[in-house]
Amino acid sequence: xxxxxxxxVVLVTRHTRLExxxxxxxxxxxxxxxxxxxxxxxxxxxxxxxxxxxAKRQVLVTLQAxxxxxxxxxxxxxxxxxxxxxxxxxxxxxxxxxNTMKYLDGQPxxxxxxxxxxxxxxxxxxxxxxxxxxxxxxxxxRFVAREVTMAKATLTxxxxxxxxxxxxxxxxxxxxxxxxxxLGDRREVQSSSGLIVSTGLGSTAWMxxxxxxxxxxxxxxxxxxxxxxxxPVPWDADTLTFAVREPFPSKSSAASIVFGHVRPGQPLRLAxxxxxxxxxxxxxxxxxxxxxNSGTLATIGVAERKGxxxx
Numbered sequence: 001x002x003x004x005x006x007x008x009v010v011l012v013t014r015h016t017r018l019e020x021x022x023x024x025x026x027x028x029x030x031x032x033x034x035x036x037x038x039x040x041x042x043x044x045x046x047x048x049x050x051x052x053x054x055a056k057r058q059v060l061v062t063l064q065a066x067x068x069x070x071x072x073x074x075x076x077x078x079x080x081x082x083x084x085x086x087x088x089x090x091x092x093x094x095x096x097x098x099n100t101m102k103y104l105d106g107q108p109x110x111x112x113x114x115x116x117x118x119x120x121x122x123x124x125x126x127x128x129x130x131x132x133x134x135x136x137x138x139x140x141x142r143f144v145a146r147e148v149t150m151a152k153a154t155l156t157x158x159x160x161x162x163x164x165x166x167x168x169x170x171x172x173x174x175x176x177x178x179x180x181x182x183l184g185d186r187r188e189v190q191s192s193s194g195l196i197v198s199t200g201l202g203s204t205a206w207m208x209x210x211x212x213x214x215x216x217x218x219x220x221x222x223x224x225x226x227x228x229x230x231x232p233v234p235w236d237a238d239t240l241t242f243a244v245r246e247p248f249p250s251k252s253s254a255a256s257i258v259f260g261h262v263r264p265g266q267p268l269r270l271a272x273x274x275x276x277x278x279x280x281x282x283x284x285x286x287x288x289x290x291x292x293n294s295g296t297l298a299t300i301g302v303a304e305r306k307g308x309x310x311x
Contacts, residue, residue, distance in 0.1 A: 004139035007085050009069040012077065012100045013056060014092040018049035048118065052091075055114035058128035059091055062135060077103050078288055087138055089131075097123040098164040098201070098283050101307040102150060108138055110310045122204075125311060138310055147236040148307035151199050151262075153280050156297040159290045163282030164307060165202030167300060169270060169292060170194020171277050176248060178273040181257050184266055189273070190244060191253040197242045197268065197300050200233035206284075208232065210243045238264050238302050267301035 015023070021031035035042045063069035072080055074096055082088065082104060089110045090097045097111040112131060113124035126134055137143050151163040161167070170193060171177045178191050198207035211230055218225050233239055240262040247255035262268045270292075272278050278292035292298060 004136070005067065007068065007087055007139050008083060009063055009066060009087045009089060009135070009139075010080075010082060011059060011063060011069060011071045012074055012088065012090045012092075012096065013071060014074045014096050016045075016049040016052050018045040021045065048115065051115040051118070055112070055128040056091060059089065059112060059131050062132045065132075066135065066139075074099060082107055087135075091128075093119050094121065094123040095284065097309070099285060101148065101164045101309070102162040102282060104307060105305050106308060108141075108143065108145060108308045108310050110134065110138060123309065134310070144311045146309045146311045148201050148309055149199050149236055149238060149240075150303035150305065150307060151197055151240050151282075152301055152303035153282075153290070154299045154301075155290060155292075161280055161282055161288075161290050162303055163197070163199065163202070165199060165283045166206050167197040167280060167282050168194055169197070169280045169298065169300070170245070171274065172279050172286075173277065175277075176246070177278060178253065179278075180271040180273065181244075182269040182271075183257055183260055183262075186257055188254040188257055189252065190247055190255065190257070191250065192247040192255075193245045195242055195244050195270070197240050197262065198233075199240060200235045200237045202283075203232040203241055207241055207243060210245070214243075236306070240268075240300070240302060242268055242300070262301060264302050267299045270298045270300065272296045272298070 022028055025031045025034055032042050035045065077100060086107050088100060088104060088107050089112055090100045091112045091114055101109055110126060111124040112126050112128060113119055113121040116127060148164060151167050153161045153167055174193060176191050176193055178189060180189050196206055196210060208230055215225060233241060242260055242262060244258040247258050249255040272292045272294055275294050279289040280292045280298060281289035
C-alpha cells in the first residue's frame, strides 16, 4: 500500500464574519438588522460567507477522496495534538496560516486562499481548485518549501509561547508598565507601553509600522536621518527585531535600549515589574497569552524549530 495514503490531512478552518455575527445575535435576521442599522452593507458579509463555504466544499471533496482527514476550527489549535506525519492545510486569511504554524513542529503547512479577489494571500499560494494537484505531491514529500523563523518566549516557570509574526510583551490594556530589559551586557529599567519582538515574516507588518512611524516623527522634528527604504528581514533569517513602544525616560527609568536585534546566543531578557495585568501574547491573538507579572523572568530568542510553508 502507498504509505502516503495513510497520512492524515488536518484542515484548519475559521468562522466567517457572518457566522460570528449570528453567534453574537443568535439569528441571521438580528445580525442583518444590526449591520444595516449601522449603515453597512450586509450583502458583503453574505458574499464572503458564500465564497468561504464554496472553497471549503471544494477542499473537502479532495480530502474525502484521500480518506484520512480531520477538520478543526482555529479555536482548538492551542489544545490540538498534531501527528508527526500529518499534513496541515489552513483555509482562510494569512493570519490563520501564522496562527496555525506556531503550533506545528516540522509538519508541512499548505495555505489555501478561499477568495483571492478579497485577500492578498502572502501566505496563501494556493486556491481551492489547486488542492487536488498539490496534495499528492505533499503527501509524498515532493514539494518546495519556505522555512519561516519563529520567535520563542520562555519563562522561568517553564511556560513557553511561540510566534510566527511577533511577540508582544507588556500590559493587557494600553497603559504604561515597568520592567527590566537586558540585551548582552546592557541592562536598564524601562517604563513603556510594551515591546514588540518581530520575526522576519512579521517584519513586514507590525514592526514595519513602528519603524515607519518613528522615522516620520524624526523627519517632522527636523532630525537628520538616512532616508533609506525600510528593509524587512528575510523569512528564514535567524534574527529577531525588537522595538520598545513609547519609552518614557525619568529619574527611575531609562530609554536607551529601544530598538535592536536578537540572534542565536544573544537573547533578550526581561524581568517584569508589573504587579498585575502583564502579558505576553503572539501573532495578535490576545486570548492566547501567558502572564508576565512581578517576579517573572522571560527569555526571548529565536525558536529551535521553523515553520515549513509549502510554496
